[in-house]
Amino acid sequence: MKKIFIATVLGSVTPGVIKALAQETRQAGGEWITSKVIKVDHHFAALLKVAIEDDMSQQLKAQFERQFPALTILFDESIAALQSDLRVIHLNVDCKDRPGLTREIADVLVNLDLGIEHMEFNRVHVSTIGQTVFTSKLTVLLPKEVSNESVVELLEGISEDLRVSVI
Template sequence: MMKVSVISTVSGLGGSNVVTELAQETRELGGHWQTSKVITLADQFTALFLVMIEEHKLADFKQAMSRRFSELSFEYSIPKMEATNFSEPISVTVHCVDRAGLTKDIHELMQGLELDVEQFSFFRAPVTMLGDSVYQANIQLRLPSELNIEKLTEKFEELDPGLRLSTLG
């Protein structure tokens, strides 16, 4: 079966889980995000997703996404250049002492490295003995071909001297 690339531009009101729900629905419909860029302002968001999908599934994919997310606006276009090749999915965990702006800094780093992020979740927990909070983020991602796990680890650990990135599996 021949796969095609299509750029999906999505905009509208976006709750905290809308990007995760869009990714999950894409996978359920037989597609895969090669890369994504998400911009939020107040409660609005706009996202660009480079989707790979079998050509015969594309029309059904477009209809299903519009039906499932009727409150969002969808536009589609064909990319003019070849997409970046990405690794198989890997799972990483970020551990560090929490600080203001940490999640934002992590998102900006991932965008700058052009990672294909499939899932991102995090939590904060107070540690009374330390008088501080700890932060943990679990991320499933694909690396662009020019980036390896060692370089990824180095870039993440540059965010904060106490930050540690570990891989799972």
Template sequence: MNVQIMVTVSGSNQTDLVKVLSEKTHALDGKWLNSRISHIDDYFAGLIKIEIKAENVETLVNEFKALEIQVEAVEQGSVSQTRSTHLNLSIDAKDRPGLVSQISQVLSENSIKVEDMQCHRLGLPDIGGTVFTSQFKIAVSNSFNKEQLISSLQEIDTDLVIDLRAQA
């Protein structure tokens, strides 16, 4: 019987690591259903949804761990089929401590699921400071109130530039 597992991997980057992980999965008759791999400096983190025979799960996890990376695998339970609308949210502002925390709090208070988040701080010598820029992919329920979210975000700081639109 095939099962679906969610595997989280992280550690120092290694040459051809994604290739090796995928080959090990394929060798055990598994297949990647979805994956997300990111690098920051010389560190990587990945989230991989795999379909594989139940009897091969332990072997796959052990083979991944043999690569001297951190590995966690969780068998997928039943997935909720609630309908969501997917949106892109961009927020730019003059950088200051606590912005990510405050934005995350507002998203949580508005029952918004963050599916992907990328935040960057850019030093701009011309303005003598740092700019915060972020892109979120979010999922909202049918009862989502766009104006309420924007108003709540603007309460964080009046200089936030907010762009909210449907995912393409």
């Protein structure tokens, strides 16, 4: 049976460190389902969602710590693995911009007790219409019993011109 965990890796950027982490994972029979790496100056932070056979997970964790002593590495069980009754939906939100819109969207999702995996908000001034347009991409964890349509309806209720599409 596969185990899924999240490894958070922090440290100084050194040539090939990400590649070496990936190689260690593959050698242990694991794979990265998702990875996000952020670099600032000469430091990096990486979030790695790792899937590996259950009996190999402790060995891989120990190998990470042995091979990379200069890095800070934290391990946590994947929430998705703990909450298998959830599904992921991706939403696009578009409307005219106004103060408080980002907060109102987040409040609707939080009040529904939905897990917000990713939120990206952008505001763009469109000179041809003389207004600023708000656009957002969201990734939300939804319980199986909550319909996409109900989430769309509640979000569209925030503003008369707000449009939501499920992608």
